[in-house]
Amino acid sequence: MKLVIAEKPSVAKSIAAVLGANSRKDGYLEGNGFLVSWCVGHLVELADASAYGENYAKWALADLPILPEHWAYTILPDSRKQFDTLKKLMERPDVASLVCATDAGREGELIFRLVYEQANCKKPVERLWISSMEDSAIRDGFAHLKPSVDYDRLYEAALCRVQADWLVGINATRLFSILYHRTLNIGRVMTPTLALIVQREAAIDAFKPTPFYTVTVAFSDFTVASERITDKPQAEALQAACLTAAHATVKSVERKEKAEKPPALYDLTTLQREANRLLGFTAQQTLDYLQSLYEKKLATYPRTDSRYLTSDMAGSLPLLVNTTAKAMPFAEKLTIRCNPAQVIDDSKVSDHHAIIPTQSIRETDLSALPAGELALLQLICAQLLCAVGQPYAYAETSVVVECAGQEFKAKGRVILNPGWRELGGRYKDTLKNKPEPEKEAWALPILSEGDNLSVVTAAVKEGKTSPPAHFTEDTLLSAMETAGAGEMPEDAERKGLGTPATRAGILEKLIKVGFVERKKVKKATHLMPTHEGVALITVLPDQIQSPSMTAEWEHRLKEIERGGAEPDAFLSEIAAMLTELTGRYEAVKDAAALFPSDKESLGKCPRCGASVVEISKGFVCENRDCGFAIWKENKFFTAKKKKPTKALVTELLSTGRARLTGCYSEKTGKTYDATVVLDDTGGKYVGFKLEFDVASPKRR
Template identity: 60%
Template sequence: MKLIIAEKSSVGQAIASVLGATERGDGYLEGGGYLVSWCAGHLVELAQAETYDEKYGKWRYEDLPILPEHWKYAVSREKAKQLKVLRELMKRPDVDCIVNACDAGREGELIFRLVYEYCGCKKPIQRLWISSMEESAITGGFRNLRPGTDYDRLYRAALCRLQADWLVGINATRLFSVLYRQTLNVGRVMTPTLALLVQREQEIAAFVREPFYTPELNCGTFIVLGEKYKDRKAAESIHSACNVKTAVVKSVERQEKTVVPPRLYDLTTLQREANRLFGFTAQQTLDYMQSLYEKKLATYPRTDSRYLTEDMAAGLPALVETAAAVLPFMKGIVPNVDARRVVDNSKVTDHHAILPTGQIKDSDLAALPAGERNILFLLAVRLVCAVGEPHLYAETVVTVDCEGHSFTAKGKTVLQDGWKAIESAYRATLKNKPDKDGEDKALPELSKGQVFENVRTAVKEGFTSPPKSYSEDTLLKAMETAGSEDMPEDAERKGLGTPATRASIIEKLVKTGLAERKNKQLLPAKKGVSLIAVLPEIIKSPALTAKWEHRLKQVERGGLSDAEFMAGIAELTVSLVKSNSALNPDFMRLFPAPVGSRSEAVGICPRCGGKVLEGKKGFLCENRDCGFALWRDNRFFASKKKDLTRAIAAALLEKGLVSLSGLYSEKTGKTYNAVVIMEDTGKYVNFKLEFEKGAKK
C-alpha cells in the first residue's frame, strides 16, 4: 500500500477523492489501496539556538558565532499531533512506499523530507510532480510517479537555503542587537532587500530638480519640438528667431513596427501586474493563486517560467476558447491561437507558466472572492492575449526646419489592433483604470518640402524628475534583477530570493517594523534606515546575496556540493562576527530609547541586551520583537503574596536572583525567607526558590 503525503489537508482531500480514498481516519483518509495524509505546512523546523546549549538562551557577543556541528530539529506543540499521525502511518506494515505529494517545488520537497527523516522512515519514496490539481493532472501524475532520488539535489538545495538563513539570521540578528541594545532583525535576503529601499529613498532625497526648456513650433495641425536646453535664454533665442516665420518639412520617415503578444505569467510578473492594477501585495496575490490552485481553477503558482511545454500545444485551442468564454467582453469573438508564441521546452524549468484550467468552464466564478476572481481573469486575459495576433502600427518621424533650427515630431497609426484590442477591452472593465502609456498620436499626411507659413513658437518649461519610491511592483522587479550585472551570463538564478519567497520577504520587512506601506509605496521605516547605516556591506549587498541564490541553483543542478555552499555561508558568518566586535559610537544616536518610555531603565534585558522599562503591567524589554517581560500579574509571586516591585525586578535583572523575606506558604499558611532565582529559557521566564541550610519553608 502507498502512503501519500500532501502539504495541506485540502490538497490531500482532493487527491484522495480522485484515488477513491474516502474512508476517514484521524488525520488521514484511506481507500482504493491508498492512505492519504498531509503535513499541515512546515511540521518540522530547525530548532532554536538554546537547544544546542543553554547559554544561547541569552544573547551575548562572546557566544557568537553559533555554528551547529549537527543540526537539530523541532516540532511545534500545535503540530505534534499530525506528526504523530504521519509517523504511525509510515510504520504501518502494510505501507511499502511513501509518495511525496507536497507542492512540486523546492519548499514542498523540504517540507516532506524533513518529516520523512525526522520520523526515521527508510521506506522507498516516489514523487508526485504535477502543475494542476485537476483530476486529469492527478491521475496522469500517478501514472508517472518518479523515484524520490531524482529530487535529492532539490532537497539538498532547499536544506542549504534553510540552514543558511538560520545561520545568518541568528548570528547577525544577535550580533547587532547586542551591539546596539535593540532587537535588529537581519536576514540573508531580507536585509539586502531593505538596502534597496533605503538606497532609493536616499537617491530621492539627494535629487536636485533642474529645469529644462524646449522650443516648440506650432504648424497648425501638428506641433514639432526642438532640443531640450538647460539655459532658458538659448530656447528663447530660437523662439524669437522662428516665431511667425516659414517652416519647411525636411524629411518624413515611415516605418512599420510589430509589438508581439506578451508572454504568459510566471509568479513574479503576475504579482507585479496585480499590484499595478489592483494594489494587491505580493503576498495577497500568492495567497489568491494558492487558493485557485487548490480549487483546481489555476495551475501551480510558484513558477519562474513563462512558457509551456510542447506536449501542451495540442490542448491550447480548447483552453483558450474556454478562457475567452468566461470574459464578458469576448462574447461573439473567436480568439486567435498561435501556440508557437508560448511553447518552448528549453525555457520551462520545474513548472510551466501559470494558466487557468479547463475547470473554469463549469465553475461559478461569480461566487469566488473578489480577489481570486480578479486574479483568475488576469490569467484568462493573458492567455488569450499571449496566443493572439501581433499589434501592428506605423511610426512616422517628421523633421521640420525653421530659420536653420531643426524640430521633430513622432506620430503613430495603428494598422492592426491584434492582442492589444483584447487587453484594452479588459482594462476598460476595471473600476480603477490604469494610467495610459504616453503614446504618440497620428500625424497628418505630410510630404518632404511641404511649407508652413507664419508658424507660431513657444518655449515649454519642464523639470527633471527624481526616481520614484518603490511600489511592490517595482521592488519585485528590482529583487528579480539585483546583482545581475555581476553574475555569469549563463546563471540560472539571478536576483534576491525566488518567486516563491519574495512575497514573504517583503511581509517580514513590514512585520518587523523595518519597512512600511504608504498607499502603493513601500518605504523604509526610520529603524530600517538606521539598521542599513550600521550594517557592513557584506550583509546588505544585493549583489553578494544574488550570488548565493545562484549558488543554491548550482547545488540543485549538481554543479556545487551542499558542503561547499554551507562552508561559504559559515565563513561569511565568522567574518561578520569577527569584524564587528564593537559598536560604532557615531551610530548610537540612530537607536535612541523608544518614545514614550515611562521611566529610566530598570535593567538590561538578559536576552537581547536592550533596556527593560517599567510599564503598567510589568517590566518589559524595549524591543517588542524580543518578548522578554517580568509581569506584575505573575502566578509565582501571587502565590507567595508578594508584589513584584521595581527593586525586586532590578535585582533579578542585575544578578538573576533576589533575597526576599515574608514569602507566604500555601501549604502551611506561614511566611518564610528564601532566595528567588530567575531562569529565562529564551522563551519563558520561570522562577525557583533556594533556601539556606537549616531554613524551613
C-alpha cells in the same frame, strides 16, 4: 498499500477523490489500495539555538558564531498530532511504499523529506510532479510517477537554503541585537531587500531637480518640439527666432511599419507585479489567491519562474483558449485567434510552465468565487488570450523640421491592426481603478521633404527632471528579480533576491518586524523604510546588506539544485563570513542616537544586554526575540502576596538581588522579610530564589 502524502488537507482530498480513497479516517483517507494523508505546512523545522546547548538560551557575544556540526530538528507542537499520524502510517506493515505529493517545488520537497527522515522511514518513495490539480492531471501524474532519487538535488538545495537562512539569521540577529541593545532581525534575503528600499529613499532625498526647456512650434495641423535646452534665455531666444522666421522647412520624413509582439504568459513574479499595479493586491494576497485557485483546479501551479508552455501542450491549447474566451465577458464578440508557437518554448521551462487557467473554468460558477480570486483569475485569463493573439501593428512616421537654423521633431502613428491590444484594452476597461490611459495614436499630415510650412505660434515649455520613484510592490519585486544580475554569468539560471515563492513572505516580514511600512499616496501604495529600518542599514556591514552577494548566493543554490555545486562548500563560505563578522565587527560609535527608545530603561537585560522596560503586564526586554520578562503576576511573587515593582526590578537588574518585606508564608499564615535573588537560567520563565538573614527570619 501505497501511502500518499500531500502538503495540505484540501490537496489530499482532491488526490484521494481521483484515486478512490474515499473512506475518511482520523488524519487520512483510505481506499482502493491507497492511504492519502497530509502535512500541515512545515511539520518539522530546524531547532532553535538552545538545542545545541543550554548556554545558547542566553544571548552572548562570546558564544558567536553558533555553527552546528550536526543539525537538530524540532517538531512543531501544533503539528505533533499530524506528524504522529504520518509516522504511524509509514510504520504500518501493509504500507509497501510512499508517494511524495507535496507541492512540486523546492519547499514542497523539503516539507516531505524532513517528515520522512524524522520518522526514520526507509521505505521506497516515488514523486508525484504535476502543474495542475485537475483530475486529468492527477491521473496522468500517478501514471507517470518519478523516482524520488531524481529530486535528491532539489532537496539538498532546499535544505541548504534553510540552513543558510538559519546561520545568517541566528548569528547576525544576535550580534547586532546585543551590540545595539534592541531586537534587530537580520535575514539572508530580507536585509538586502531592505537595503534596496533604504537606498532608493536616500536617492530620492538627495535628488535636486534640474529645470529644462523645450521650444514647440505649431503649424496648422501638427506641432514639433526641440531637444531639451538647459538655459532659459537660450530657449526664449529660439522661440523669438522661430516667430520672426515665420516659416519652416521639412528636412526629412520617414515612415516605418512596426509590430509589437503579444506579451509572454505570467510567471509568479510578473503576475504579482501586474496584480499590484492593476488590482492593488499585495504580493502575498496574489500568492494566496492563486494558491486557492490552484487547489480549486482553476489555475496551474503558482510558484513558477517560467513564462512559457511546453510543446506537449500545443494540441490542447486552442481548446483552452476557446474555453477561456467564452468564460470571460471582456472577450465577448471578439474573434480570438490562437497562435500556440508564441507561448511554447521547452528551453525556457524548468520545473513548471507558466501560469494559465484550466479547462475547469468551463463547468465552474465563477461568479461564486471570492472577489479577489475572481479578479486574479480574470487577469490570468486576459493574459492568456493576449499572449496567443495577433501582434499590434502600426505605421510610425518621424518628421524633422528646420526653423531658424534649429531642428525640431515630431512623431505620428497610424494603427494597422489593433491585435492583442484590443482585448487588453477591453479587459482594463472592466477594472474598478482603471490605469492611466496610454497616449492615443495620432497621425501626422502627409508631408514631403522640402515642404515649406507656415509657423502659427511658438512657445517655451518648462519642465523639471524627476527623482527616482518610491518603490511599490510592483517595482520592488522587479528590483528583487534583477538585483545583482549584472554581476552574474549570462547563463545563470536564477538571478536576484529570493525566489518567486519566497519574495511575498519577505516583504510581509519586513513590514511585520517594523522595518518597512505601506503608505498610500493617491492610487499607489509605496513601500517606505521606517526610522528603525534606515538605522539598521546605516550600521550594517556590506556583506550582510549587499544585494549582489545575496543574489550570488541564490544563484549558487540553483546550481546546487542542478548538481553544479556542493552544499557543504556553500555553507562553509557562509560560516567563514559569519566567523569573521562576529569576530571583528565593532558597534558604530554613537549609534544609540539611531535607535532611540520612547520607554524608560530600568536596566540591562541579563540575557542579551538590551534595555528592560515596563509594559502593562510586567517588565520585559526590548529585544523581542530574547524572551526575558518579569511578569507582574509572576507565580513566585503572587504566592507571597507580592507584586514586583519598578524599584524592585531596577535593583534586581543592577545588583541581582533586592530586599523584599512583608512576604506571606502559605505554611504559617505569617509574614517575613527576605532577599530575593535573580536566578535566571535562560529558560521560558525567569527564576528567583530567597535568601534569609543569618539570624532567623522575622515573623509577624
